[in-house]
Amino acid sequence: MPKFMDVHRGMKGITPELLREAHEADLAIQGEESVDFQRAWGDPETGVVFCLSEAPNAEAVRKIHERTGHPADEIVELPLEV
Amino acid sequence: MPKFMDVHRGMKGITPELLREAHEADLAIQGEESVDFQRAWGDPETGVVFCLSEAPNAEAVRKIHERTGHPADEIVELPLEV
Numbered sequence: 001m002p003k004f005m006d007v008h009r010g011m012k013g014i015t016p017e018l019l020r021e022a023h024e025a026d027l028a029i030q031g032e033e034s035v036d037f038q039r040a041w042g043d044p045e046t047g048v049v050f051c052l053s054e055a056p057n058a059e060a061v062r063k064i065h066e067r068t069g070h071p072a073d074e075i076v077e078l079p080l081e082v
Numbered sequence: 083m084p085k086f087m088d089v090h091r092g093m094k095g096i097t098p099e100l101l102r103e104a105h106e107a108d109l110a111i112q113g114e115e116s117v118d119f120q121r122a123w124g125d126p127e128t129g130v131v132f133c134l135s136e137a138p139n140a141e142a143v144r145k146i147h148e149r150t151g152h153p154a155d156e157i158v159e160l161p162l163e164v
Contacts, residue, residue, distance in 0.1 A: 005123060005132050007089075016162050023164045041087060042162035050087050050132070050158075076132075080098050080124035082105045 001036070001054040003081065004061050006072035012047035019049065025068040026051075033060035083118070083136040085163065086143050088154035094129035101131065107150040108133075115142035 019042045026037050035055040042049040051072070055061045058075040065072045101124045108119050117137040124131040133154070137143045140157040147154045 003123065014162065016164075019162045020164050040162075040164050041085065041160040043158050043160055044162070046158055048158045050160075076125050076128055076130045078123040078125055078132075080096065080101045080122075080126070082098075082102050082122050 001034075001056065003078040004053050004055055004058060005076050005078055006051045006053070006061055006065065007074040007076075008049040008051075008065075008070060009073045010047050011042065011049050011070075012044065014042050014044050014047065014049065022049075022068065022070050023051075026064055029067060030064050033063050035060050035064050037064075083138065085160040086135050086137055086140060087158050087160055088133045088135070088143055088147065089156040089158075090131040090133075090147075090152060091155045092129050093124065093131050093152075094126065096124050096126050096129065096131065104131075104150065104152050105133075108146055111149060112146050115145050117142050117146050119146075 023040045035053055037053045040051045061075050105122045119135045122133045143157050
């Protein structure tokens with residue numbers, strides 16, 4: 001299953017609780033698109049959040065994030081990893 | 083130790099070998115700035131590479147990547163993780 005990194009911007013001031021809630025909202029419905037969100041990292045100061053996932057394609061990642069109300073600004077497939 | 087995600091752009095066509103070489107060049111000198119590069123992911127099609135690290139500060143990450151010839155376009159501290 002391909003991996004993806006998606007990037008969200010404009011989340012300045014995000015708290016640990018808000019990041020957890022957003023991530024859990026994704027986890028709750030990710031199975032409907034066969035996505036597996038593995039990790040999310042965030043920075044309240046710059047408002048940038050990164051999510052690492054496995055998914056059939058970028059469109060599946062896009063759909064889940066849109067349905068949970070935090071659309072990704074960028075979704076990058078990751079064929080290479082070291 | 084804080085975590086960081088750095089982003090490189092413009093690496094279209096990057097191969098598994100080139101990503102590994104770049105990562106190993108970072109690993110070879112990272113101790114001089116107390117950086118620990120943990121993982122790197124890349125996409126030959128968009129030319130985007132993400133590196134996850136632990137480091138004392140963003141400046142340390144910036145220095146290592148600059149010295150190995152692949153400066154980061156963006157370095158984001160990651161105080162939040164789920």
